Amino acid sequence: MSLKELNLIWLEGQDCAGDTISIKQASNPTLIDVVTGAIPGLGGLKLVYHPTLMFEWGEDAAKVLIDAMEGKYDPFVLILEGAIPEEAKATPGVYCVVGEYKERILMLSEVIDSLAKRCAIAIAVGNCASYGGPPRAHPNPTGAQGLLGYLGKGWKGALGLPVICISGCPPRPDNIVQVIGHAVLAGRGVAPLPELDEWHRPVYLYGHTIHEICPLCGFYSGGVDAHKFGETGCLGALGCKGPITNCNAASIWMDGYGGCTKTGVPCFGCADPSFPDPPTSPFFAKPPMSPFITETVKGMWGHIKMGFARLKRRKI
Template sequence: MKEKTIYEHLRDKGLSRRDFMKLCGTIAGMMGLEFAPPVKALGKLTHPSPTEVVAQALKTKPRLPIIWLEFQDCAGCSEAISRSSSPSLGNLVLNDIAIEYHETLMAAAGFQAEKAKEECMRKYWGKYVLVVEGSPTLADDGIYCTVAGKSNLDLLKEAAAGAAAIIATGNCASFGGIPAARPNPTRACGVADLIKDKPVVNIPGCPAIPEVTTGTILHFLVMGELPKTDHFKRPLPFYGHTIHDHCLRRPFYEAGKFAESFDDEGARQGYCLYKLGCKGPTTYNACAALKWERGLSYPVQSGHPCLGCSEPHFWDGGGFYEGQSAPTIILDKVSTATLVGAGVAVGAALAGVNAVKKSRAKKTLKKAASPETGTEAETKKEA
């Protein structure tokens, strides 16, 4: 039997044509499609509207199987996507696209769940999208994170081998995240550090913005390829600008109006949070543009400085409330005193050597000059 397309699947669930087109428009927006590129995957080389591109894809393509693996994580990214502020999109990804294996969300457990995953991998070998949440661990062959008796390294390699594309969601899967914070006892790393032979896209964030994860999955579904990425493999439509670029407190930054503490007048007035440790200027993410909770707010808007959670090593990049311009390694009093002491000691020693040289030279000069002085005195007397 021919597999149902996504559109047919949605129609069966009672979605009207009108709602379908609205959904397509939302997806096009979510993917960051300002204009529609020629989509080879659809056999079209013209420039239809973005909505039409999405509609065409959903009408013609069967559901996209997704296997969602979790390693060293807190399930925060799953929580975020399951409580996504865009219910239609969340449902689309969770139910309709569809996630075949997800340890936190699926009803099955134990051997049943593992069997379902194996079946799905076999059935869709080379076609499914692998989403990874949490960081793989390298230490001791990955034994610090095991599922069903297999190490996370084996699980990742096994699932990656049959994946059409890999999406690393959250900072942990992208760059190692919190498990990779110093001293990184489990040698946590990003998925892209391990898997080199498959297309990998990173959706860093703590958690990743659900609309970005959704948008990237949908991009793959519609375009047949992962979106263009930056040097950290982050999709450019979402990570092309810094939080600072689109910050609603930016005018205060430009005017030099800063909150000095969390409860001062500046904070109440909504002034810039740069002095409270905001990492917005170096953090590339879509928080300021997409926001959270159906565009309600994002950390900076709510009064908290950006932590820089979509950047590598954000956990080790100096204190969250330390100014971004401050050095990350601070000289303590003892080290400073030791350094001053060292300088003084070397200076004093050299000055001592100079003093000895000087006094010797004086003595030599005196000795050499004394007969002459005597002659001069005698001459004066004679005169």
């Protein structure tokens, strides 16, 4: 399969377009850099379908999807934003229509079933697309699920790559463009596929909890909790789910600005596969005590070892 020219097909399912809004803020690189080939190795990409950003609308837009299902845009990267309802499993009904062409109704699940058989790479952007997110929240009346559950952890695209998930509600703008770019480079054989965790997220982005990289961690270690919004201190008593959520928002948001706990907002676990069901909710309820206890014990032991190591340290 020649990947010199590679199309991008971005579908929106049960979503709020928040990931689209997020990717438009990316600055390192920008979305424009990626689709105009300004990044070495990423030339030849064409965004042929994106319901929010494309010029075509109505039947013209639906025709692009029909053509894609018939192979006109091979090879392509399938990017999904939003969850996939499973009409057959849920109360009979139609829950996500993505277009209509000559009286043919295109349901998201039908389009995914078809495109998943042809796509070179599949990427789920955001928690809804990755694991179902808010549309999948209990009691999940539409049978919503993410691409990972829908296609299965063993699924592989035409290039042998599994579904790649970029979790978050929404994920950080730069993370989205970087992962899409990285996946394309991996597909072209220019770079290795980033190592993925058990939830198919790149470990280099999701390998740490927010708590481990939080700028407020000094207050946590010093035992200083904030008890009201705006107060100085760790946000744990206000319901922060940082200790149980893998996310890099504290180190990267936009141009180094922002990040939830950095701006005084407790993490509500939007990058966790459980979101928004427990244990990441209720959002402002205190998180489970077990990570706090484990970490306190580990921390005490770690500090004792650190102290001995420092005592023995060679004088400079």
